[in-house]
Amino acid sequence: MKLNLTGVRLPLAPFTLQVDTHLDARITGIFGASGAGKTSLLEIIAGLRRPAAGRVMLDDRVLSDTAQSFFIPPERRGVGYVPQDGALFPHLSVRENLLYGHGRATVAPAGPTLAHVTEVLEIAALVERSVSTLSGGEKQRVALGRALLATPRLLLLDEPLAGLDLPLQERLLSCLARVRDEFRVPMLHVTHAAGEVMALCDEVLVLAGGRVVQRGRPADLFVAMATPRYGLRQPVEGPPAS
Amino acid sequence: MSTEIWQITWFTVWASALSLLLILPPGVALAWLLARKNWPGKSLVETLVALPLVVPPVATGLVLLKLLGRRGTLGGWMERTFGLEIVFTWRAVVVATAVMSFPLLVRTARVAFENVSPRLEQVARTLGAGPWRVFCTITLPLSARGLAAGAVLAFARGLGEFGATVMVAGLIPGQTVTLALSIYQQVNLGHDEAAWPLLMVSVILAFGALWLSERLGQRRAA
Numbered sequence: 001m002k003l004n005l006t007g008v009r010l011p012l013a014p015f016t017l018q019v020d021t022h023l024d025a026r027i028t029g030i031f032g033a034s035g036a037g038k039t040s041l042l043e044i045i046a047g048l049r050r051p052a053a054g055r056v057m058l059d060d061r062v063l064s065d066t067a068q069s070f071f072i073p074p075e076r077r078g079v080g081y082v083p084q085d086g087a088l089f090p091h092l093s094v095r096e097n098l099l100y101g102h103g104r105a106t107v108a109p110a111g112p113t114l115a116h117v118t119e120v121l122e123i124a125a126l127v128e129r130s131v132s133t134l135s136g137g138e139k140q141r142v143a144l145g146r147a148l149l150a151t152p153r154l155l156l157l158d159e160p161l162a163g164l165d166l167p168l169q170e171r172l173l174s175c176l177a178r179v180r181d182e183f184r185v186p187m188l189h190v191t192h193a194a195g196e197v198m199a200l201c202d203e204v205l206v207l208a209g210g211r212v213v214q215r216g217r218p219a220d221l222f223v224a225m226a227t228p229r230y231g232l233r234q235p236v237e238g239p240p241a242s
Numbered sequence: 243m244s245t246e247i248w249q250i251t252w253f254t255v256w257a258s259a260l261s262l263l264l265i266l267p268p269g270v271a272l273a274w275l276l277a278r279k280n281w282p283g284k285s286l287v288e289t290l291v292a293l294p295l296v297v298p299p300v301a302t303g304l305v306l307l308k309l310l311g312r313r314g315t316l317g318g319w320m321e322r323t324f325g326l327e328i329v330f331t332w333r334a335v336v337v338a339t340a341v342m343s344f345p346l347l348v349r350t351a352r353v354a355f356e357n358v359s360p361r362l363e364q365v366a367r368t369l370g371a372g373p374w375r376v377f378c379t380i381t382l383p384l385s386a387r388g389l390a391a392g393a394v395l396a397f398a399r400g401l402g403e404f405g406a407t408v409m410v411a412g413l414i415p416g417q418t419v420t421l422a423l424s425i426y427q428q429v430n431l432g433h434d435e436a437a438w439p440l441l442m443v444s445v446i447l448a449f450g451a452l453w454l455s456e457r458l459g460q461r462r463a464a
Contacts, residue, residue, distance in 0.1 A: 048364045074367040081368040087361045091383045100379075101369025150369045 001026075001059065001154055001186035003045070008054030012040055017210035019054075023188070027180055029201035029218065030190045037210040038190040039084075042156045045188070046081045047074035058154060080152030080185075084159045086143035088131045094142055095127045101150030111151030112183055120182050121145045121175055137168035141175060148183055155187045161196060173199055194222055251443050254420040257332065258400030261340035262393060265347055269396075270389065273351030274381075278360070295345045299405025306338060306410045334411035335418050339403045343396035350395055354388025355381065391458035398451035402444065421447075 003023040010017040017037040030038050043049040045056060047063065055065040058079065064071045088097050098114060118124040121141045126134065134142065140160050147155055160176070161169045177200060180187065189200060197204050197218045204221055206214040214221060275281070276288060294302050310317040310328045320326045328334050358381050366376045382389075404422040411418035413427055421444045428437040
């Protein structure tokens, strides 16, 4: 996977998001304090927001380019998106949620099966349940499974562990590690918890005030930057933020 | 009940249902546009649509009369093109009812759409669903109760429509007389006792419709 963001600009309330970078790691962490522009960046990549300027390329395919007024809508990007709360469809069963985007992919070849995904995410027992009966952690795993079943070329995770208590965070973290190894889907993992980045990511981008201020291997970076400058909320070696 | 009351009741329900059918597609479409899109002139359209709620119904009726009459722009055109007469026929009842209940439908439907989280629609898009599929499989089912509540409310409003209808459709027995018009006519003629059963029917119909609308609205909010 190669993701190229060239001169991407988007004015946000307190600052302007300005990103010029390329990503090619299996799992890239996008790290930064709340309000650093992380979610907006994901929305630009997913096609949910149009940047004011710049070009977004995934592998050798242009997803959007303001210079040529070119824009591929989200449904044809093959970019999966799991928002913070999972955003399951409340009127559909777990099975219907999981299968919502299955077999509709226009970009990728044949992807994982329902059985495989539910097994890896340990949600096979939930399939016939109603969404309203799921716990927070279960919702997140179903949302992750739903995104995987749409066969994305790139999966965007927006703070998937936020709002879960510690044991659930650990469980989901190991789930994410299994997803990484089983399905080989490249992921961008947005978080403000250093622990998540250390546990999952091959590379990390530090976002502050709408700009990439640093990037590198998680281990190298967090040792070097254990200062409050980037809005770290807890010691590097500490538990993930809740 | 006498056949006349039945006939009037039936005509009232029929006219209100038909007008609801007419305004449902444009009303739902406009409500969606107001809830989900930003476009130039949006607040102007919003205000125009709400106008019949606050302008005296008789004034709205007068505007319709001028517009739809034989010498009116729209009415003249309709008569020349389709040979259709509107003013002082049952069609005028339907049009007046439609115009008067349109704002209620749009307002309720708009709130129903706004209650659907845009996040869900966005996620559906990233799962490969185009805008139309998202509307049919996410937006519409999630707003269905609110839309139904709006439709029933518009229907109920239509049942009681008086001011605009009397201007544009007049009081023609057997042709344009609805429950509301008939009550007015009977009292005007000094036949108060004849107005009572009409009043009862009106109240029962309105009560039923409002009760249904409230129930639909409540379940949606829960």
